[in-house]
Amino acid sequence: MAALTRDRVTTYREGVEVEFPVAAATKIFAGSLVCVNAEGLAAPAADTLGYTFVGVAQEQADNSSGSGGDKVVRVRRTGVFEFDAASLTQAMVGQPMYAADDQTFNTAAGVTNDVKVGVLVKYVSATKGWIDIAR
Numbered sequence: 001m002a003a004l005t006r007d008r009v010t011t012y013r014e015g016v017e018v019e020f021p022v023a024a025a026t027k028i029f030a031g032s033l034v035c036v037n038a039e040g041l042a043a044p045a046a047d048t049l050g051y052t053f054v055g056v057a058q059e060q061a062d063n064s065s066g067s068g069g070d071k072v073v074r075v076r077r078t079g080v081f082e083f084d085a086a087s088l089t090q091a092m093v094g095q096p097m098y099a100a101d102d103q104t105f106n107t108a109a110g111v112t113n114d115v116k117v118g119v120l121v122k123y124v125s126a127t128k129g130w131i132d133i134a135r
Helices: none
Strands: 017-021 027-028 033-034 042-044 050-056 062-063 072-076 080-085 096-099 104-108 117-127 130-133
Touching: 017 050, 042 072, 050 062, 050 117, 080 117
Parallel strands: 080 104
Antiparallel strands: 017 072, 027 062, 033 042, 033 050, 050 072, 080 130, 096 104, 096 117, 117 130
């Protein structure tokens, strides 16, 4: 590749919602936390080595009987969402939170692989809070 020597028409979109191909033998539920695995395929969020959080599923994607990439899932990459938590206190507001599973987040002390899902922005109870997934 070489540097531009003239103007270029660049395709654009907001990027708030993006589609990801779904991993083989995988079902992702609407409203769940979603990661991509080491192959770049979408999977339910989990405290799993090699996973990277990408957002919240906007629809269900059932690739249970398919090969990797046979289905896609639309994921929202920004926003503030209420999810279950493993163990929270009010003092944790502003701290990073990490995936425990596809509907539960935890502090760094409660996970092994540090799959960051966002920052706690509102404490609801010891087992529920709002996380800003863009941070």
